[in-house]
Amino acid sequence: MGRCGALSPSAVLPGLDEEQLRLLRRVGREWGRVSAPDAWHRALPVDSDLGRFPSPAEIQPVGWGRLVSVSPLGGQPPAPGMAAGELPPGRLGRFGYHVRRVALGAALKSTAIAQERMRKLVALPVLSADALSSVAYGPEAMLAVLVLGGVAGLAYSVPIAATIVFLMLAVGVSYRQTIRAYPHGGGSYIVASDNLGRVPGLIAAAGLMTDYILTVAVSIASGVAAITSAVPSLATDAVPIGVGVIALLLAGNLRGIRQAGALFAAPTYAFIIAVFALVAVGLVDAAGRGFHPTAAPHLNTTESVGVLLVMRAFASGSTAMTGIEAISNAVPAFKPVEWRNARTTLTWMVGLLLVLFAGTVAMVQLDGVVPSTRETVLSQLAHHSFGTGPLYVLTQAATAAVLLLAANTAYNDFPRVLFLLARDRHAPQIFLRLGDRLAFSNGIILLTIAATLVYVAFNGTTASLIPLYAVGVFLAFTLSQAGMVVHWWRLRDRHWRKSLFFNATGALLSAVVFLTAGLTKFTEGAWVAVLAVGLFLVVTMRIRHHYETVGKALRLHPHAIELPTPILPARPSPDAAPSAATTPQSPTALPDARTEEEDEETPQEIRHLSVVPIATMDLAGMRALAYAASLHQPVLALHVSPEEDEAERFRQYWTLWGDHLPLEVVVSPYRAIVAPLVHYIEALHAQRPDLTLTVILPETVTMRRRYRLLHSRIAPRLRHALRPLPKIVITTVPFHV
Incomplete structure (x- = not known):
């Protein structure tokens, strides 16, 4: 058999x-x-x-919730139980129960999760929020390093931005090949494990999970910065505001709120329109003065311009590429033909990311904007283009909203990676199961705790969190693309040489960024990400060893069976009935x-x-x-x-x-x-x-x-x-x- x-x-x-x-x-x-x-x-x-x-295909979403009632087995209504209203004993137990139910809603035993198949116009904003929202902090992270070299340092912003644009294009094209090879979803962990082995797969998973934790911390930090730029009086409360937002994300995801297309598409499309309008108005204004750049304010040079400074700026700016992998993970969520629609959506996303990133950097040059501790770069550009009127407020609101959506994306992907690790016996089995609201509650809670600790430890400052960010992102990129090189080399089907070339290019460039970020930003905080990856590898291998030991003990043995x-x-007689x-x-x-x-x-x-x-x-x-x-x-x-x-x-x-x-x-x-x-x-x-x-x-x-x-x-x-x-x-x- x-x-x-x-x-x-x-x-x-x-x-x-x-x-x-x-x-x-x-x-x-x-x-x-x-x-x-x-x-x-x-x-x-x-x-x-x-x-x-009912099968998943028969479960259709109703309203904005993702939990849909399912007819009870046997045609009988379920008996009332704890999930339907029974109170635990003790005053403290009852208080905790009421708090839990007010925050999370009633536990649902007779429900199922509605699976949505997204069309491209809905999938683009939902799955691209992480990548596109990085325009709000990627260019600023690059400029924050270059400004240390004064005017001479800022002169390198255009060449570095052009290099990052080429990197975005190369990695985007390489992920198109990943979608073709893994039409059922190919995240870095799966691709690296299948083609490179267990340890590279775990390292890729460590990079991914570090990325998701920092996605929440960085997105919330950048979103709060957008709010405090518009309302400076809130600047002193940035950390409590950010922690409160993370708590709302926790409650929302534990309640089982699904990413309803129209609701979650709006912030991303609003952000795209706002940045396009900002760039368009800025270019019209610049054309009126013959595209002569506005003089930048006087800058004090605190560091000499050299290879190290340029490499650090390149590594920081490359964080604008975070989230490119999201579409390759979610291929089954598309309407048929899934892989073709996913590739098309990925192409749109990469195209938009290139235009938004390049346009933002161009406006920074033309308007003479430099990073400030009091106001984000995007806020300064919006002030230049829109003044302080309604369009400026809408731009800041759209920026904060899309960054919040980007943080929520991590709440979907982080528990999924933990589920895959638990399935492969590299993580505790509690991450396999759903909570009473049919969400991966344990993974969601773990992500919240980790992201909150990181956010508070770095005082909710985007610039402080960026050095940690690039390491995990590009470690996962590198191993995923290297795995695809091995995949094409083994398969050698039609067009395999072209696919191998694209993935090899993506792997090489991702490795360059990973090494650059790890070396140049090691003392600034990248060591934390490197240490986290190392500890993750040790812990997951020990967990796997334990499960293998238990598995050997539980294997069938001919002399250990109880009858x-x-x-x-x-x-008995074959014709005799007992x-x-x-x-x-x-x-x-x-x-x-x-x-x-x-x-x-x-x-x-x-x-x-x-x-x-x-x-x-x-x-x-x-x-x-x-x-x-x-x-x-x-x-x-x-x-x-x-x-x-x-x-x-x-x-x-x-x-x-x-x-x-x-x-x-x-x-x-x-x-x-x-x-x-x-x-x-x-x-x-x-x-x-x-x-x-x-x-x-x-x-x-x-x-x-x-x-x-x-x-x-x-x-x-x-x-x-x-x-x-x-x-x-x-x-x-x-x-x-």
Whole structure:
């Protein structure tokens, strides 16, 4: 049977190799000696098929939210629980619960995430906000270094800007090749891991995550600077304002606000129009004086102009390229044909970025603007073009809004990278699951904490944060493009030489910027980013080592399989059906009682059904199944899968094992485990309220306390959610490693 097909990029269920498949057959034969599948299937007292959730394609967004109600399984409304209003015990617990619900809204168990397919006109502003908004701080970062050399230093602004424009073009063209090679989305982590290996992939992931953290910090710092330039009296409150904005982003993303096209497109288009208008008015004004530059104010030279100064300015200005990768990550979000629409949108984005960046630098030269601690460069240009009227206010408002949108983009991408790392066992498994508002809550909270610490530590100053920025961005760019070079060299399909040349050019230029930023800005703060990448690599490798150790312990072994007590003769007659007379220990078919009262007074009055949620066919799962079967009560195995391909793969494994117990596979339209489990068990309870449902969970228990955070604890969450229902028992079967 092989590995049951290639795994998708988002697959969570680990594939079984040939040895494990062979052992699974052997384990199935051992079960066959002590059990008969027909007996277990006939003894099942419920109809396990309770319907299905809609597929992602069937879930359509309504209004501005991304959470859409889903019809409950079994046709029964979900029972009220903690997610629907139950208060925790204690005054402090109730207070915390009310605060959480006011800030985040009610927890939603019976909902799914609506997936939008974006057309190009919507995808352009939503996915380009990070890249285009960098025009607000990229040119200023370059000028802030050159101004140290006085007038002589500023003379280099045009040649450096031209070099950055060429770099933008080269990297943009190289990412067009990435989209062609990875039509299902090819972020730096995936591309580098596939083509360069595990360690380069982790380094690329470290660069990406550093980039996302700094995207939030830098975008918020630059957005607050746009506000304080228009309202100078707020300058002393820049840090509290920025922290407040980050808190709003946290609350919004935890609530599950989707990036609705029209709403989130408006700030980007407004910013594009504002900068185009600013440049157009400035050029008309400059034409009236024969394009003679306005004299710059007197500058005090504090540093001699040399190679080091020019390289630092080049590295700082190159931060205007951040966000170019976003479209290649989000190819599946486009309407068909996805890869073609993504390439077209990327071309538009790069074209707009080139024009906006070049136009801003040209206006700086013509208007004689220099960086100031009191007002941003873009604000000064807007004053020159629009004065202090409504157009100036609109320009500053659009700038602040697009920078806020750019920061929000990181809240979508950072948890996604953490999910991929957790899937590959390089990050704790808690980053695989969604929160009660169906967002990657743990990743969102981690990003917020990191970005807030960085923002406060650098006093919310854009100029102080820029040296950290270029290192992570261009480290990811370099490894991604180098991975594409290897990809084309291996594939050698049509036009491979042209694609390889473009990606090699992008890799070389990105490496130049990375080395330049790392060397010239090391003492200014780049060492923090380098140290963060190093620590990230060490931590993720240690996490991977732990999961590999646990994985080896959980692998099927022929002499470590627990079997239930024999319930049938070793060799039953193939024509004989099991009966109570011949199989006194067989699972008992239950009467069709319909009472819900908890009034059983003797053991004989209790009717049982054991439900075993099983994620994968390993030793822990086998032990839980054996334990449930050994109770000689009806058993139902339950597998929750995030996609149909993965569900089918698990069914194949189950069939290979022998289908000894009844199995129900629920394909959930969202990446959550507890929510669909609760939903399904509630539906079972509504179908047979007389049954005592015992949920038996396999649990991995680590001997060392420090590793326990790496393993999800589903049982307490499930117990908490199902507490309001009668006759529900939650228990675990521990597997110690």
